[in-house]
Amino acid sequence: MSVDPRPGGHDPGAILAERAAALARRDRRADASQAGDGVQALALIVRGEHYAIAVKDVLETSALRSITPIPGIPAPWIGLVNLRGALRPVLDLRCHLGLGDHAPGTGGSLVVIGFEELVVALLVESIAGARRIERAELRSVPGGGASPWVIGTTADLCTLLDVQTLLADPAIVVDVAA
Amino acid sequence: MPTTNPLAAGPPVNFATAGTIRSPQSKLARSFAGRGLRGRLLGLAAMAGVLWLVCIGVAATGLTSARSASDRAHTVFEAFRTERDAYEAWMTDDGQTNMYAGFAELHARSQLSSLESTWQQVVGGHQQALALLGTLAAKAPDPSVRQAARSAVADLAAYNVTTQQVHADVLADEPSRAIYVVAIGNTTASDRIQADFRSMATVLGKDAERLDASTSNGVKDSILLLVVITLVSLLIAGVAVSRITGRLVQSLKGYVALAGRIAEGDLTTRTNAAGDDEIGLLGRALDDMSERLGSLSVNVRDNADQIRGSTGEILAAVAGHSAAAAQQSAAIAQSTAAIEQIRAGAELSARHAEDVTTHARSAVEAGDEGAQAVEAIIGGMAAIESKVEAIARDIGALAQRTQQISAITQTVDDLADQSNVLALNAMIEAVRAGEQGKSFGVVADEVRTLAEQSKQATAQVAGILHEIQLATDQAVAATAEGTTVVREGGELARRAGDVIVHLANLNRSAAQAAEQIAASAQQQTTGMDQIAIAMQDTTKVAAEFVAGTEQSRVAAERLESVARGLAGAVSSYRV
Numbered sequence: 001m002s003v004d005p006r007p008g009g010h011d012p013g014a015i016l017a018e019r020a021a022a023l024a025r026r027d028r029r030a031d032a033s034q035a036g037d038g039v040q041a042l043a044l045i046v047r048g049e050h051y052a053i054a055v056k057d058v059l060e061t062s063a064l065r066s067i068t069p070i071p072g073i074p075a076p077w078i079g080l081v082n083l084r085g086a087l088r089p090v091l092d093l094r095c096h097l098g099l100g101d102h103a104p105g106t107g108g109s110l111v112v113i114g115f116e117e118l119v120v121a122l123l124v125e126s127i128a129g130a131r132r133i134e135r136a137e138l139r140s141v142p143g144g145g146a147s148p149w150v151i152g153t154t155a156d157l158c159t160l161l162d163v164q165t166l167l168a169d170p171a172i173v174v175d176v177a178a
Numbered sequence: 179m180p181t182t183n184p185l186a187a188g189p190p191v192n193f194a195t196a197g198t199i200r201s202p203q204s205k206l207a208r209s210f211a212g213r214g215l216r217g218r219l220l221g222l223a224a225m226a227g228v229l230w231l232v233c234i235g236v237a238a239t240g241l242t243s244a245r246s247a248s249d250r251a252h253t254v255f256e257a258f259r260t261e262r263d264a265y266e267a268w269m270t271d272d273g274q275t276n277m278y279a280g281f282a283e284l285h286a287r288s289q290l291s292s293l294e295s296t297w298q299q300v301v302g303g304h305q306q307a308l309a310l311l312g313t314l315a316a317k318a319p320d321p322s323v324r325q326a327a328r329s330a331v332a333d334l335a336a337y338n339v340t341t342q343q344v345h346a347d348v349l350a351d352e353p354s355r356a357i358y359v360v361a362i363g364n365t366t367a368s369d370r371i372q373a374d375f376r377s378m379a380t381v382l383g384k385d386a387e388r389l390d391a392s393t394s395n396g397v398k399d400s401i402l403l404l405v406v407i408t409l410v411s412l413l414i415a416g417v418a419v420s421r422i423t424g425r426l427v428q429s430l431k432g433y434v435a436l437a438g439r440i441a442e443g444d445l446t447t448r449t450n451a452a453g454d455d456e457i458g459l460l461g462r463a464l465d466d467m468s469e470r471l472g473s474l475s476v477n478v479r480d481n482a483d484q485i486r487g488s489t490g491e492i493l494a495a496v497a498g499h500s501a502a503a504a505q506q507s508a509a510i511a512q513s514t515a516a517i518e519q520i521r522a523g524a525e526l527s528a529r530h531a532e533d534v535t536t537h538a539r540s541a542v543e544a545g546d547e548g549a550q551a552v553e554a555i556i557g558g559m560a561a562i563e564s565k566v567e568a569i570a571r572d573i574g575a576l577a578q579r580t581q582q583i584s585a586i587t588q589t590v591d592d593l594a595d596q597s598n599v600l601a602l603n604a605m606i607e608a609v610r611a612g613e614q615g616k617s618f619g620v621v622a623d624e625v626r627t628l629a630e631q632s633k634q635a636t637a638q639v640a641g642i643l644h645e646i647q648l649a650t651d652q653a654v655a656a657t658a659e660g661t662t663v664v665r666e667g668g669e670l671a672r673r674a675g676d677v678i679v680h681l682a683n684l685n686r687s688a689a690q691a692a693e694q695i696a697a698s699a700q701q702q703t704t705g706m707d708q709i710a711i712a713m714q715d716t717t718k719v720a721a722e723f724v725a726g727t728e729q730s731r732v733a734a735e736r737l738e739s740v741a742r743g744l745a746g747a748v749s750s751y752r753v
Contacts, residue, residue, distance in 0.1 A: 023620075040609050042602075055609040061602045063595065109599075129626065130605050 037135040041160060043128035044111065047099045050158040051124075052133060057163040059112040059119065061127055075101075076172050081110065081121055088112060088121040091172065113163050120167060133160055215422055215455050222418050226411040233407045237400030247389060257310055259379070297345055304338055314378070323381040330374035337367035429457040436464055443750045445472040475751040478744060485741035492734040499727040506720050514713045521706035528699035531692045538689035545682025552675035559668035566664055570657035577650040584643045587636050594632035601626030 041052035042061075060083070067079040067090055076096040080087050090110070095101050110121045138152030138160060149165035166172075308331065315327035340359055347356035432449060439447045445468050451461020601622045608619030 042606070055606055058606050060606060061599055063599055127602060130602070130609075130623070 038132050039135075039160070041131055041133045042111065043131050043158060044093070044122075044124045045126045045128050046094045046097060046124050048125075049099070050128065050156070051093075051097075052131065052158050052160045053111070053113065053122075053163050054160075055130060057113050057115065059114045062110045062112065062121075064108045064110055064123070067123075074172070078123065083110070083112060083121065086119075088119055090121045090123055093122045093124055096166075096169075096172065113167075115164050115167050118167055131158075133158070215426065215457070218418065218422060222415050226415060229407050229411050233404045237404060240400045241397055245393065247393070252386070293348065300341060300345075304334070304341070307334060318381075320381045320385060323378050323385075326374050326378040326381070330371055330378070333367055333370040333374060337371065340367060426457060429461065433460060433464055436468070440468055440471065443752055445469075445475070445751055445753055472751065472753040475748045476753060478748045482741045482745035482748065486738055486745075489734045489738035489741065492737075493731060496727050496731045496734060499730075500724060503720055503724045503727060506723075507717065510713055510717050510720060514710065517706055517709050517713065521703055521710075524699045524702040524706060528696050528703065531696035531699055534692040535689050535696060538685050538692055541685040542682050542689060545678050545685055548678040549675055549682060552671050552678055555671040556668055556675065559664055559671055563661060563664040563668065566657055566660045570654060570661065573650055573653045573657060577647065577654065580643055580646045580650060584640065584647075587639045587643060591633060591636040591640070594629045594636060597629035597632065598626055601629055 040055045042055050042058055044051045044053065062083060065081050065083070067081050069079040070077065070089075073079070076091050078090050078092050078095075081090050082088075092101070108123055108125050109127050111124060111127065112119060112121050114120075133154060137154050139155070140152055141150060147169075149162045149169065151160040151162050153159045311327045311331045311334065315324050315331065318324045318327060343359045344356045347353070347359065429451070432451075436447055436449055448465045448468065449461035450465070451458045604622030604625065605619050608615030608622055611618065
């Protein structure tokens with residue numbers, strides 16, 4: 001995916017032509033993604049596993065800041081974080097995915113997602129980058145025992161998650177009134 | 179070599195046992211106190227002396243009594259004569275005439291004291307005359323004298339009355355009456371006194387003649403008595419002396435015969451004398467002498483035998499001494515040869531000690547050079563140490579710079595991270611912007627790619643820096659080790675220097691010791707020379723000793739012949 005504009009030949013014209021071709025390919029690919037049935041996704045890494053979420057749900061990304069713990073909060077939630085003046089609850093995706101608790105002090109990145117009025121910061125290990133996932137290459141999880149917020153898995157074992165379903169999971173709803 | 183005295187080996191000869199002669203002095207002293215010959219003679223002389231003294235005493239007494247009687251008669255007669263002469267002088271005419279003049283002078287007042295003294299004289303003379311006449315009247319042997327004395331006393335009393343009258347007249351200043359009294363009263367009294375004195379003189383003169391005759395008769399009797407006594411004592415002494423000398427001569431003849439037998443060698447005869455006087459003592463002394471001569475001859479014979487035995491032993495010892503002297507000469511010769519060998523050894527030792535001295539001196543010089551070289555090594559080590567320390571400082575600075583680069587790289591890495599996040603967010607915004615954000619999404623992707631490349635580059639730089647860090651750490655450790663090694667090397671060099679200096683000192687001591695050994699060997703050689711000279715002297719002394727033993731042998735043989743002669747001389751005595 002990376003573009004390395006190394007000087008391949010001696011003819012400046014050829015170089016310019018090659019660069020123009022590269023730019024044109026990208027444009028073509030972007031046209032293809034728009035044209036086909038697919039989704040622009042942000043690739044995440046949680047405990048070594050690759051996951052992805054749709055970019056249209058992501059508000060921003062950030063390096064991990066200091067998290068202020070909230071006493072008495074249920075397990076997936078680990079505290080609050082201040083992002084540009086707004087307090088956001090932080091959800092440990094690793095815990096929520098049943099991959100074990102987050103070990104404090106090991107670093108990580110925050111992915112801020114928003115759905116309706118709910119804005120949540122997801123704590124992940126790192127952000128691998130952006131990729132496009134076609135509908136056709138998604139395969140359902142064998143056995144059908146998967147969580148409802150799993151859309152499918154690509155051939156290279158990148159699991160696409162549905163953020164809206166994930167945030168609607170009753171396991172993460174905090175009923176203050178109750 | 180045997181040094182025992184052969185005389186000391188024999189039995190001791192005690193000459194004192196033959197000389198216990200009793201002293202005859204005590205016996206002589208006892209007989210002198212008793213009735214010895216000398217005592218008898220002395221007693222005889224004492225008896226004669228006593229007789230003589232008695233005779234002289236008798237004669238002296240007789241003579242003295244006669245002389246005193248005569249003297250007494252003379253005294254009385256002389257006193258009487260003096261008084262009579264004085265009175266007759268007073269009665270002369272001249273005296274009467276003078277009396278007138280005296281009375282006239284006495285009249286003068288100035289002469290009163292003189293008159294008093296004259297009167298006292300008159301009174302004293304009168305008292306004296308009265309006393310003398312009283313004595314004659316009482317004690318005169320002749321009755322006529324006593325009669326005359328008594329009449330003279332009476333006449334003198336009458337005369338005294340007139341004299342008292344004269345004195346009173348003079349005192350009464352009547353000289354004419356005094357002269358009258360003197361001229362008339364005094365004349366008759368004085369005539370009667372004169373008659374008395376004449377009769378007494380006649381009688382006294384006859385007495386004196388009789389006394390002289392009796393005195394000469396006493397003296398004659400005394401002389402006769404003396405002669406008789408002398409003759410008697412001479413007779414007694416002659417008889418006693420004759421008896422004593424007869425006995426003496428008889429005893430002496432016996433003793434002379436005994437002495438003759440002793441001279442012939444017969445010591446068996448004895449006098450068997452008795453008595454405590456000198457003759458008896460002489461006899462017993464002769465017996466004692468004979469007996470002692472006998473024991474003396476026996477002693478002399480025994481001692482001569484012992485001397486002969488001792489001389490035999492002396493001869494044997496002298497023979498032993500000769501053999502020992504021969505052995506000694508052989509030993510001295512061997513010792514001389516051994517001393518010569520030792521001397522040669524000492525010279526060899528001296529030469530070796532000199533060689534050792536030379537080697538030790540060269541070793542000392544080498545040690546000094548080694549010490550200097552070690553000093554140079556120490557200096558070089560110090561320079562190396564300072565260089566290594568400089569390298570360590572440089573490496574430290576390098577590590578510091580590397581650390582700074584690492585910090586800068588970290589900063590670049592952080593910037594790349596932030597750029598990556600920014601690129602992601604930009605991409606997200608581009609996606610959300612939809613179709614209008616497409617181109618922006620491409621730029622954001624390029625930025626993200628650049629951030630990735632920056633991160634890889636910083637990772638490579640970090641790896642290189644890490645390697646540099648490791649290398650500098652190793653270099654620091656190596657320089658520290660180098661410093662330690664250099665220090666240890668310096669220390670080792672210093673110790674080596676100390677050892678070399680110590681070795682040099684030891685070599686110096688060895689050189690001094692070798693010099694001392696050489697000197698000692700020299701002294702030893704000198705001492706050996708002196709010993710050789712002493713051995714030569716010893717050889718001479720041994721030769722003299724051999725000669726001395728020969729002389730001893732000759733002397734012992736002579737002593738044996740003397741002892742033999744002594745025994746022969748004594749054998750003539752019969753005991």
